[in-house]
Amino acid sequence: MNDRMMKAVLFDRYGGPEVLYVGRVPRPEPAPGEVLVKVRAFSVNGGELAARAGRLRLVSGRTFPKRVGLDFTGEVAALGGGVTRPAVGERVWGVLGRTSGFGSAAEYVTVPAERVGRVPDGLDLVDAAALPVATTAVTALRDKAGLRPGERLLVRGAAGGVGNAAVQLGQAYGAEVTALARAANLDFVRGLGAHQAVDHRSVRPADLGRFDVVLDTAGTDLETFRRLLNPRGRMVTIAFDLKRPVASLGYLAASTVHGRGRVRFFSGNPTQDHLDDLARYVREGKLRPAVHTVFPLEETAAAHRALEAGGVRGKYVVRVA
Known part of the structure; x- marks a missing residue:
């Protein structure tokens, strides 16, 4: 298997959850100031449902394939130039910024170093994926x-x-x-x-x-x-x-x-400071993850379908690996 490629959730046209599929795309490399994160889990968010359905097409355009996934948890796999923290192997979480669009529904994602935070010790990475938003x-x-x-x-x-x-x-x-x-x-x-x-x-x-x-x-x-x-x-x-x-x-x-x-x-655009506040609330017992159901990556479409149906309690989370 080519280790320069990775799995990612894609869609080639606007539509319902059925347009989603798991394909293979080039694995990204971290640019200066970025980190490469090996994604362990992400959650499904309302904004990406709207984007997938084409309700934001005036902004997103008609260039395909497109990606889904807004938040993530995982481990740092590599550092771009000039980055010293977080360290390789560190457990992190984050939300892709407004300019990054979607794309965390994949095996790897690159993120500016200042947009990731450390996941609190003892918190499972799949459960933690319910919290970045x-x-x-x-x-x-x-x-x-x-x-x-x-x-x-x-x-x-x-x-x-x-x-x-x-x-x-x-x-x-x-x-x-x-x-x-x-x-x-x-x-x-x-x-x-x-x-x-x-x-x-x-x-x-x-x-x-x-x-x-x-x-x-x-x-x-x-x-x-x-x-x-x-x-x-x-x-x-x-x-x-x-x-x-x-x-x-x-x-x-x-x-x-x-x-x-x-x-x-406003739309959420958290930095490391926001994520550090989040971790503190978790450590102090003021905030805990609420996971409704965990889906495997291959069933991301089912997670989208479940969120569209309504009635979620907390978050639908997708486990990547």
Whole structure:
């Protein structure tokens, strides 16, 4: 077998999960400032589902084959020029940056050295793959919203990858956490530390009361949930409505100057500092991985299909080797 090649999950056209397949591509070499990581596991994220389906084709274009995979855990296999840390063999995790696109669904990936962090000792690399996107919850609650002890926090999509981390961190930050999730997942989010768990299909948002911070992971009905803010409330969303992208992004922009409470929108782009914070929360027992199901690399399409079906508790993780 040619050791200059590696397995990777690819697709040659936009479409459903069935377009994904495991092919062989050249193994990357780390450029100066980069590390080569032997990937052990990655998780499936909503953004890559949208990209695979062609909802972001105005950005991603029509050059194929394309790749999937946003986050990863693994071991450092080689160092690019000028890199001294992390060391070869060190267990690391990370999230590919905005300019890198997708591609962690593979046996190897190259990443700038400043975009990987050390995985806490004792944490299995497959379980750990559920956590890198939790940096988004850290940024949303701590840095964007400035969540304070005693405040009321509403987490929309509380059982998902970012949502379950937000519930755990909200409780750790001393907030009173209300979690919106499917009825089947209410016990799950209570177990994460939610003070109230509410079936999002059986309640009107207006009946939930007022909140100091709203964290949205869906990107729809933003105006409705914005109305739940207290006078000094803050709302953060990590998504926009992919069915109405222009209108949704327009509303986000308009919220900065109209009405009560700006809606802060951002996409996760963690650095080593964010990943080090994540590791500290894990060591302190404030955050734990929530893995719904582990799939082998050859069944990545099944993992995409499961996430699209809804009802996930935590993360769908794919084991590479």
